[in-house]
Amino acid sequence: MTESIIEVNGLKKYFPIKSGVFGQKKQYVKAVDGVDFIIKPGEVFGLVGESGSGKSTVGHTILRLHEKTEGTVKFMGEDIFGVDKQKLRQIRPKMQLVFQDPYSSLNPRMRIGDAIGEALMDHGLADKGDIRDIVSETLEKCGLSHHYIDRYPHEFSGGQRQRIVIARAMALNPTFIVADEPVAALDVSIQAQIINLFKDLQEQNGLSYLFISHDLSIVEHLCTKVGIMYLGNLVEVADRTELFTNPLHPYTKALLSAVPIPDPTIKKERIILRGEIPSSVHPPSGCKFRTRCPFATERCAQEVPALRDVGAGHQVACHYV
Amino acid sequence: MATPLLEIKDLQTTFYTEHGSVKASNHVNVTVNKGEIVCLVGESGCGKSVTAMSIMKLIEAPGVIEGGQILFQDQDILTLGNKALRNLRGNDIAMIFQEPMSALNPVYTIGDQMMEPLLQHTKLSKNEAYDKCIELMEKVGLSRTKQLMKSYPHELSGGMLQRIMIAIALSCDPKLIIADEPTTALDVTIQAQILEILKEINKELQTSILFITHDLGVVAEMADRVVVMYAGKVVEEGTVLEIFKEPKHPYTKGLLHAKPVINKFQERLYTIPGQVPDLSTLGDHCFFQDRCEYRMDICGQSMPALTSESTTHCVACWLYKEAPRKEGLKI
Numbered sequence: 001m002t003e004s005i006i007e008v009n010g011l012k013k014y015f016p017i018k019s020g021v022f023g024q025k026k027q028y029v030k031a032v033d034g035v036d037f038i039i040k041p042g043e044v045f046g047l048v049g050e051s052g053s054g055k056s057t058v059g060h061t062i063l064r065l066h067e068k069t070e071g072t073v074k075f076m077g078e079d080i081f082g083v084d085k086q087k088l089r090q091i092r093p094k095m096q097l098v099f100q101d102p103y104s105s106l107n108p109r110m111r112i113g114d115a116i117g118e119a120l121m122d123h124g125l126a127d128k129g130d131i132r133d134i135v136s137e138t139l140e141k142c143g144l145s146h147h148y149i150d151r152y153p154h155e156f157s158g159g160q161r162q163r164i165v166i167a168r169a170m171a172l173n174p175t176f177i178v179a180d181e182p183v184a185a186l187d188v189s190i191q192a193q194i195i196n197l198f199k200d201l202q203e204q205n206g207l208s209y210l211f212i213s214h215d216l217s218i219v220e221h222l223c224t225k226v227g228i229m230y231l232g233n234l235v236e237v238a239d240r241t242e243l244f245t246n247p248l249h250p251y252t253k254a255l256l257s258a259v260p261i262p263d264p265t266i267k268k269e270r271i272i273l274r275g276e277i278p279s280s281v282h283p284p285s286g287c288k289f290r291t292r293c294p295f296a297t298e299r300c301a302q303e304v305p306a307l308r309d310v311g312a313g314h315q316v317a318c319h320y321v
Numbered sequence: 322m323a324t325p326l327l328e329i330k331d332l333q334t335t336f337y338t339e340h341g342s343v344k345a346s347n348h349v350n351v352t353v354n355k356g357e358i359v360c361l362v363g364e365s366g367c368g369k370s371v372t373a374m375s376i377m378k379l380i381e382a383p384g385v386i387e388g389g390q391i392l393f394q395d396q397d398i399l400t401l402g403n404k405a406l407r408n409l410r411g412n413d414i415a416m417i418f419q420e421p422m423s424a425l426n427p428v429y430t431i432g433d434q435m436m437e438p439l440l441q442h443t444k445l446s447k448n449e450a451y452d453k454c455i456e457l458m459e460k461v462g463l464s465r466t467k468q469l470m471k472s473y474p475h476e477l478s479g480g481m482l483q484r485i486m487i488a489i490a491l492s493c494d495p496k497l498i499i500a501d502e503p504t505t506a507l508d509v510t511i512q513a514q515i516l517e518i519l520k521e522i523n524k525e526l527q528t529s530i531l532f533i534t535h536d537l538g539v540v541a542e543m544a545d546r547v548v549v550m551y552a553g554k555v556v557e558e559g560t561v562l563e564i565f566k567e568p569k570h571p572y573t574k575g576l577l578h579a580k581p582v583i584n585k586f587q588e589r590l591y592t593i594p595g596q597v598p599d600l601s602t603l604g605d606h607c608f609f610q611d612r613c614e615y616r617m618d619i620c621g622q623s624m625p626a627l628t629s630e631s632t633t634h635c636v637a638c639w640l641y642k643e644a645p646r647k648e649g650l651k652i
Contacts, residue, residue, distance in 0.1 A: 050508035187364035192579040192590040217581040258513040259583050260538030264561045273510045
């Protein structure tokens with residue numbers, strides 16, 4: 001019996017870029033620069049960060065959609081990067097992905113029933129005769145009428161498309177889903193519907209999610225554990241309630257204070273960060289956040305703070321916490 | 322007493338598409354007073370951007386502005402000729418768009434694009450315009466200004482480009498800035514910086530801002546007054562406190578409910594059932610009726626007009642017209 005669904009250890013992913021006159025100088029975008037975390041069965045792990053923090057790269061790399069640069073990823077005890085192609089193919093249906101943009105993640109020429117059933121057929125998970133029934137059932141589960149099965153993607157709205165994409169992932173009966181900003185492109189009223197759907201599916205099927213988002217208020221409503229990323233590193237990891245009531249890292253505090261609250265009577269003290277997220281080709285030395293941190297000292301420029309436990313599973317990477 | 326700077330009166334902008342005519346702005350009335358920040362809120366497709374574009378007369382075929390008036394300082398913009406419009410755009414009324422990446426021309430330097438409105442609209446010489454640009458950039462919180470003047474848009478990040486856009490908008494001391502989702506494409510920490518700048522401008526220069534957004538958090542932060550749109554119509558209008566503390570229209574209530582709020586954990590989020598209707602097939606009834614939990618018979622028969630609840634608060638819903646009459650019957 002394995003205790004974790006996903007176990008990530010020292011994961012690094014560098015993308016090479018060429019510079020110089022003939023592209024002879026090789027440099028790297030350090031998208032993910034040493035990340036460790038564990039997702040337990042039934043846990044919803046929220047990965048939060050600004051654009052360019054490497055959160056999507058983490059999501060893609062743990063599904064082996066990118067090859068890693070360093071580190072290990074274990075899915076139910078199995079090293080994702082250590083297994084051969086055949087074995088990987090067997091694992092794949094168990095881990096699914098839902099993308100941000102429901103408009104580009106569905107093939108416009110494919111009926112949605114075929115899109116949802118394709119993987120079932122491909123992996124030989126169901127008899128040809130049963131596929132239509134399974135697809136209809138999955139559609140209903142995701143809040144769509146089974147009459148839609150022969151329609152094309154353009155006949156649906158954004159929220160409905162996102163339901164189709166979720167149904168496509170759910171049809172394979174996965175244990176783990178990576179959801180990469182699945183509600184960022186949707187309107188508020190539709191967003192709430194999709195978040196509730198994610199929650200229902202999770203509770204009914206005991207799924208685990210890696211939920212990638214930049215919106216802290218959504219993460220708070222869906223996730224049981226939250227990791228905050230900055231420039232390729234996790235700077236804070238804690239349980240939901242702990243993170244939102246007792247944020248310790250200066251970056252987390254700033255992020256939380258920057259979220260506008262829909263209540264004009266609350267005037268909260270806002271920590272406004274200076275500047276912008278630095279380039280991940282030449283990240284700052286020491287603590288990567290120091291260039292924007294209001295409390296940065298000499299020490300921050302020299303020593304890299306390690307992610308350490310400060311009690312009750314609350315992990316922070318800062319010298320002064 | 323507040324003096325109106327911009328009055329949109331009964332604006333009708335229609336798009337004639339293959340699938341029928343779409344009334345994107347359907348008899349819209351909005352007023353922006355001097356020194357005020359008015360937020361126009363709604364979901365995609367509710368006509369908020371079309372309303373903003375109509376103010377600048379930037380509607381292109383198949384769209385047509387079919388009726389109404391847009392009074393800016395008591396002058397109807399819709400009757401102006403091209404030359405007069407050019408004098409207005411970027412000068413008295415400036416616009417900030419959602420996508421700073423596509424709002425700037427990639428083949429001209431930042432300096433060229435910043436100086437253009439100054440050379441067009443003011444009598445400044447090239448050197449004076451250059452100095453003014455440097456000054457504007459500093460005002461919006463940019464450093465290394467001389468270097469930035471020589472760079473091209475692709476060399477800058479989204480947040481920096483949006484600052485440039487704001488600097489350009491400010492360059493001719495506009496009386497009104499129309500900001501169409503200016504922070505939607507940005508990260509929260511950068512959004513906080515940009516909102517701060519816009520608020521400062523409003524306070525210091527008394528510039529009116531018509532702020533278009535779908536984010537209620539941003540609205541609460543910025544607005545003096547709020548106009549809520551749904552399916553091309555204004556459904557509710559009021560001061561920021563009225564809208565957030567005593568929302569009247571079921572749609573406004575639903576929107577406020579459905580938005581997850583940080584540090585207020587709920588097991589389940591409230592949802593508005595269904596989705597925004599197809600604007601080309603709407604009849605003469607309340608457009609929200611099929612999603613509304615308070616639906617009455619009359620809602621499917623005719624369209625409620627915008628009526629005043631107080632001097633500042635208006636709502637278009639049968640609930641508030643029916644109620645007094647029912648009480649009257651009892652007596």
